[in-house]
Amino acid sequence: MKIKSGESVLLLSSDNKTFLVDIRDGKVFSTHLGNLNLGEAIGKGYGEVIHTQLGKPFYLLDPTLEDRMMKAKRLTQIIYPKDAALILLKTGIRSGFRVIECGVGSGVLTIALSNAVFPDGRIYSYDRREDFLDNAKKNVKDAGFGELVEFKLRDVKDGFDETDVDVVILDLPSPWEGVFSAARSIRGGGRIASISPTFNQVEKTVESLNNEGFTNLETLEILIRKFLVRPGKTRPFERMVSHTGFLTFGRKAIV
């Protein structure tokens, strides 16, 4: 498989920095290690190398889901890959599922959701900010998932259009305001996931989930610790991200 013009490629430098670029003949991309002539990538394979005018190598890599998420243009705090990964697994989102997310933020989770319901599922992405929706729409399109997502300008208190969806994901300042709407849109046994930074939000959300007939509630957080691995000198890195958000999960009971 050869790289073609128009393709999104992840460039990796020798000092482990990455850049997501669109390959086009004649396009020059400036880096901290010199300029790359992106046209040179055309016809090469993934894992191969192009060089800056200073002779510095950059690997040509096919972007993973994580790369797509981390390189999306951000207008908001994003949902990080570690959190998105567990949301996908715990809600069981898979090929063919119909999923509501509210709010959409920068569309980073939307990319992960689209990837998971591909090819025949559907994502309904609500936000009350038009500028966020516009940016998210572009990010999702750039990731190649434009066809799978419907974006809707709406405040969560006005409810969702869909019924019998498999999963609802809430990323809201007041997630408990979304629980009522979610309860009306999720099918029996369908899952809800909420992400929020404070304990206070978690408490109110769990209370709403209990009131609206959700069961099997679980709240957790994910910490990732990275290691510096060198023969004979291996240790954890000295600093880490300590907090992104708390995740709360539940399943819709029919009562």
Place this chain on the structure above:
Amino acid sequence: MKIKSGESVLLLSSDNKTFLVDIRDGKVFSTHLGNLNLGEAIGKGYGEVIHTQLGKPFYLLDPTLEDRMMKAKRLTQIIYPKDAALILLKTGIRSGFRVIECGVGSGVLTIALSNAVFPDGRIYSYDRREDFLDNAKKNVKDAGFGELVEFKLRDVKDGFDETDVDVVILDLPSPWEGVFSAARSIRGGGRIASISPTFNQVEKTVESLNNEGFTNLETLEILIRKFLVRPGKTRPFERMVSHTGFLTFGRKAIV
């Protein structure tokens, strides 16, 4: 969607215990809260309830990927959902991918991989223990993914049959022994992931990955902390799982 005979259903008790059962008319399932007549589930919807002869309710839920993984029959240590979720995201495994895993253990990761490459990808699952392969095969079949996986009885030192696969995943006592074989089977830019419990394994694996032309190496661990959420009395649980394994990731360079 009504529950049918033969379907796998997750039963959830009021004290938050879960059981994965196959629904069949006339089948009785014994729990700590009394006996359930599983035939009563037929024709009900997910999220609905059946009762034991003691009147204790059990919710009928459709199993998520996590449920399938945690309820698989284990002959070995398993790869936990938190680790599997990040492996999927970081390697970018998606619909259509071809993936090698070695060893297969109890087939728990195999279920997660199959779910991710569905409907038209392929998993090649190697192990040198026939009893492990047999058990894994059954677990994967029970999860509904029998068609996507080829199981192979083989020691990792004897190499893999496939070439140009997108991802190789190593879960071996000596993962560095698998790196040489992996390097020959992965396409340019393809990803490798290794999971192992000790620092010593990580050190040797990273050394092999460097020698065999892998780049963008990263080693990390995932900690999950759970919370007891009650209005006015919210706190972390008092004990947690502190360690399952270290994850190492890399991408294949062409040199």
Place this chain on the structure above:
Amino acid sequence: MKIKSGESVLLLSSDNKTFLVDIRDGKVFSTHLGNLNLGEAIGKGYGEVIHTQLGKPFYLLDPTLEDRMMKAKRLTQIIYPKDAALILLKTGIRSGFRVIECGVGSGVLTIALSNAVFPDGRIYSYDRREDFLDNAKKNVKDAGFGELVEFKLRDVKDGFDETDVDVVILDLPSPWEGVFSAARSIRGGGRIASISPTFNQVEKTVESLNNEGFTNLETLEILIRKFLVRPGKTRPFERMVSHTGFLTFGRKAIV
């Protein structure tokens, strides 16, 4: 220094279990590895060994502060060594200090406080439960610090007798109720420390501290992760204590 009759000695078995015993001639102590004749310890030195009738060795060790704390008789949740250690360091308690603690619980922190203010400081230990005070008194006496501590039966809302103390430590279900009393008893620049298990308690306590003129507020928790160290097979233990309590610190301002 030879072990004498009446002395407290920590016994350590070959499988790393410890027992705090009073040595006395003729006294027999039963363990999972057989019976020890404690009189045999008299005249031996620390670090030496006595054996059960089954020939199993037990080391004779002088108890550390941690041993004293962990072996105290408990009627309540205790303040763990990890938390006590940081409380001591952050409040700067040292030889000669006068310290109020409320409540006293099982007197485990009292032992650590006494050890730190030795030889000429003073601990004022309040609790509203007489049975707790009695047990704590015995634990503190057994640890050799009986002379340094005054125990007082009192509800925190009734205030403390002392003024101009250096440090007040609150370990209460409603720590905010103690902040008012503490503010009246601490000298300018003196420190307060509060320990409590829930976020809700922390929030209310911090609010009270702000209202009562405390400054330099800080809230944190301490996690200890243990490692299984074996040549070539070193890794974290698989389970850990995830939560004991949140610690809040402040200093008294004069306004």
Place this chain on the structure above:
Amino acid sequence: MKIKSGESVLLLSSDNKTFLVDIRDGKVFSTHLGNLNLGEAIGKGYGEVIHTQLGKPFYLLDPTLEDRMMKAKRLTQIIYPKDAALILLKTGIRSGFRVIECGVGSGVLTIALSNAVFPDGRIYSYDRREDFLDNAKKNVKDAGFGELVEFKLRDVKDGFDETDVDVVILDLPSPWEGVFSAARSIRGGGRIASISPTFNQVEKTVESLNNEGFTNLETLEILIRKFLVRPGKTRPFERMVSHTGFLTFGRKAIV
């Protein structure tokens, strides 16, 4: 108790920054919030306030052990308060103890050790770098503990002068080189503590400890997580220190 000329005082600004200064009449101290006339502190009490020429208040506080440690002049990595606190507690260092530390680094742990053995214990502080010893000596003297410490210029491989000490603390690039010397200087039942950043160091140290007759070995690390506490918006801070060092403890057996 009024502040006198020559006294060390911790200044605390309204934005929670701290400065450790020596009070002297006529001395001006520049801060990010303007200049302070330090002479104004003389005759005031702790907890009171002085102002910059811009009217910004600074609290006058008596420095805690932690303040002394964090404000010492550093030529090296230091042992952090969280680690020092647990070393003190687990080794049981108390008034009257004799303790060897090697190396001395910037003397930060030396301050904590001196505070703990006060008034009649003794610290023997070894280092092979004269510049480190000189700096440490000054830091210890500034903290008021000059009388309790003997500094010695020596490589650990040349052994220690003292015998029958209660505790030895190793903070060395090759701690296993210190274990042999330590074993000869510690009394029976005495404790050893070692701190080092990598797993490889830990493995070799534990091996040496086993060989030299230490028992009750334990390796752990301490993580501190801080919280942003605001009514209705409480959450962990977003970043944290992930690693300072691993601590290994043991007790000397007589064999």
